[in-house]
Amino acid sequence: MRVFVTGSTGFVGSAVVQELISHDHQVLGLARNEAGAKSLAEAGAEIQRGDLQDLDSLRAGAGASDGVLHLGFIHDFSRFKEVCEIDRLAIEAIAAELAGSDRPLIVTSGTALVKPGFLATEEDESTIDPSAFPRVLSERATVAAAEKGLRASIVRLSPSVHGDGDHGFVPILIALAREKGVSAYVGEGLNRWTAVHRLDSAQLYRLALEKGAAGARYHGVAEEGIPFREIAEAIGRGLNLPVVSKSPEEAAEHFGWFAHFAAIDCPASSELTRERLGWNPTHVGLIADLDHGTYFTGGNSR
Secondary structure: OEEEEEOOOOHHHHHHHHHHHHOOOEEEEEEOOHHHHHHHHHHOOEEEEOOOOOHHHHHHHHHOOOEEEEOOOOOOHHHHHHHHHHHHHHHHHHHHHHOOOOOEEEEEEEHHHOOOOOOEOOOOOOOOOOOOOOOHHHHHHHHHHHHOOOEEEEEEEOOEEEOOOOOOHHHHHHHHHHHHOOEEEEOOOOOEEEEEEHHHHHHHHHHHHHHOOOOOEEEEOOEEEEEHHHHHHHHHHHHOOOEEEEOHHHHHHHHHHHHHHHHOOOOEOOHHHHHHHOOOOOOOOHHHHHHHOOOOOOOOOO
């Protein structure tokens, strides 16, 4: 299968490219600059020049492929509403290009967007108000495409997709701990995050491409509920810093814009994903990765 991959040079996307190629798929990767094009060429992928705001490049990539994996997202939280709208429009443009065919479209979302405070399953729609967190609209755009007959499905990733080269939420917490001199959690730190290793998530995308059903949601969850305090403690060990509790009011000052994510309780199950796709995550868990990986030796640190 010839697969168009957005976000193909990112932390997860680059692993997905390798996973696809190693299973005899051809990859057409979206590249917005020369560095990205070079890395894709070195990986053995073809190159579609453009970016997520260049809808013509997205349509061209989708039109030239047998399926699409949409992993690209602009991680700029200073203009979050705007970048969520860019994502929604990108999904709609790709879906329109694939309309009338049986070519799959797999769109990326997150388990934290489903129903905080409860164990989320693949059967659950998001309960989050899109006016408060507009990325929910990306899921809705995917569902709308499926309802029109497109073989569109969703992969919900964990808040922590971890592994060597991670530059996501956990490195943000490490940078904050270094800056503040303490590794912190909110209240008792019992709020839970899900986690999945980067290489396990790459396998999930391939299986969703090959076996996914229209309208389905799949959960990239290897660990369904790690107490945030355990993450803070692992960071404290790695940096040899005190681990402290912050009240909600103190957390707002300590974590800044990240306070919402530090306090969110978003456990999620992947039981149905494993059953329906035959997905079996096998790589190291988050705490072990923090204790024995490269998070504090320069490979993942900010």
